[in-house]
Amino acid sequence: MSDSPSSWPDLATLRDRIDDIDRQLQVLINQRAECAQQVAQSKMAAEGDDTHFYRPEREAQVLRQIMERNQGPLSSEEIARLFREIMSSCLALERPIKVAYLGPEGTFTQQAALKHFGHGAISVPMTAIDEVFREVEAGAVDYGVVPVENSTEGVISHTLDSFMDSSLQICGEVVLRIHQHLMVGENSRPDKISTIYSHASSLAQCRKWLDAHYPHAERVAMPSNAEAARKVKGEWHSAAIAGDMAAELYGLTRLAEKIEDTPDNSTRFLIIGRQEVPPSGDDKTSLMVSMRNQPGALFEVLDPFHRHGVDMTRIESRPSHTGVWNYVFFIDFKGHTASSNVQQVLQDIGEKAADLKILGAYPRGVL
Structure with a gap:
């Protein structure tokens, strides 16, 4: 038969072909x-x-x-x-892009930045989300990458709050599958672990696994997973929960891999910049809406989406900075502000809202 091993090209021929390609x-x-x-x-x-x-x-x-x-x-x-x-x-080659991200090195946010921009970009770690916003607003970097929601733990409130006082635009999004690993430095033995460090969100994402395998170990929240990994590198009897980048960066050994309680655990990150983005053909738009504190306020926000056939993908509420018991709605939906049905939605909401702010229209995440 033509597909039998004897009919295949020899190894030297295949290698020559690969070299030519x-x-x-x-x-x-x-x-x-x-x-x-x-x-x-x-x-x-x-x-x-x-x-x-x-x-x-x-x-x-x-x-x-x-x-x-x-x-x-x-x-x-x-x-x-x-x-x-x-x-x-x-x-x-045209001009290297500078991207600020929530650091330090080895965080999932850096991993998201590299996934979205590639390794040709210059990534700059920041210690807090609001610092990422400030660096982009000041023009010190071209773009920023910040986490906005996790499929297990929900919204990142600090990111949403930062948009309230910012003029930046959302320019894109990237979704990252989050795999958590338990890792140790060379001074720790698996049977002697008494302290486990990680970001509070990661500790929550691995709660059931930790209860089953290390029920007596103290769980200590850190500013980031990467910081937890860096801390345990030289410590005794401690472990960190972090991702692949942190393990490689700090030379740690993985004791257990993919210990997150939810197998499809993912985090969505936003790309923030200073320019508006034209339509790409498959887009999303994000809004911030402040409604007057009155009966039916939420209905007045939601109804225009139904009437004009616009698919809302997320809605969150946050306390407003302008008054007690006033709330701001953060809304994501499919479509671009350049399309007629989206413009009708914005017009209808704007007539009822105390304030309407377009946070950005941007391409739906590809990778």
Whole structure:
């Protein structure tokens, strides 16, 4: 039969073919990089000092097209990741993007930043979410990455509160599967662990596993998982719960992997910047709405979405800064502010709301 082992090319022939394909890929990738440089020159000639080298809507469109035309054997997501890194390196030739994220190094937020922007971006760790906002607002960095909600533990209130006093725009989103690992340094033995460090959210996400395996160990909340990993590196009888990046960065040994109680545990991160993003063809919009404290206020927020056929994907309420028992609604929905039905929703809500703020219209997460 034609598919029998005897009909296959010999190993030397296959290796020669791989080498030839690699040479072709290298030439094509460099041709793409040269084209990216020409794009940068064209942008600068047309836009001058206001040039935006990174275009979220364009990159989302390119990645979607790559995934749609993929025929395997590599998965569409894996192919998109490869192209993400190629695009990141090409963009760095135009001008490297500086991205602030909630640090220190090794956090899930840094992992999300690298997933979204690629390794060609310059990532800058910040110690708090509001510092990420300030760095972007001041122009010290181009973009920021902040967590906004976890599928197990819910909304990150600090991020939502930061939008109340900020003029920044949401430029994109990225969803990261969160895998928690129990890890130790070289001075700790598994049977002697008396303290376990991690971020409070991660401790909560692994509560059942910890109850079953380390019921008597003290659980100590830290500012971040990465900080927990760094702390246990030189300690005795302690362990940290953190992710892959932290384990590699601080040279820790994984005692147990994927200990999160919910297998599909994920965190959504927002990309914040200073420019509005044009439609990409598959978008989301985020709003902040302040309603007058009166009966039926929530209905007046929700009804326009139903009447105009706009799909709401999330709604959260937070206490307002303007008065006791006043609340602000944070709303995500499918669609872009440029579309007519979304504009009708915004008009209807605006007529009833005390305040309406568009936080951003941006491409739905691709990877």
